[in-house]
Amino acid sequence: MSTVYDFTPNSLGGSPVDLAQYRGKVLLIVNTASKCGFTPQYQGLEAVYQQFRDQGVEVLGFPCNQFGSQEPGDAAEIGAFCEKNYGVSFSLFAKIDVNGDNADPLYKYLKHAAPGLLGSEGIKWNFTKFLIRKDGTVFKRYAPQTKPEELTDDIKKLLAE
Structure with a gap:
């Protein structure tokens, strides 16, 4: 596999999503959790999405329960939590393992x-972020404590490429 466009993860609802549909867009891919100290970053992720989506940026959230069992819910609970508490409108995917x-x-x-x-x-840990170029290759990895709004300069750089 040479780009993110070669993968087809499942949506939060369970249906396959061909990431090739995002070809030509800048992607921010994040492993998320609903009961983590970094969970308020959902608000920052949504703000970045709202700021840049019309320019070709997509945020893709991948719930994961591997760190302190901080994502114990099922798909319906995760979706409801994200929408109710943070107004999340970006794409959420099925709960996955990121390690092991x-x-x-x-x-x-x-x-x-x-x-x-x-x-x-x-x-x-939860909320590790990957910024993906328009060609589907990885630009950079960011630590969990890096707030989404701190990525705006890099996002602008990739949009200009």
């Missing part, structure tokens, strides 16, 4: 394309 033997293939690709600190490929 059962890691989602998309996340295996992302981690290999943009290793973390000291070359580590493992995702350290």
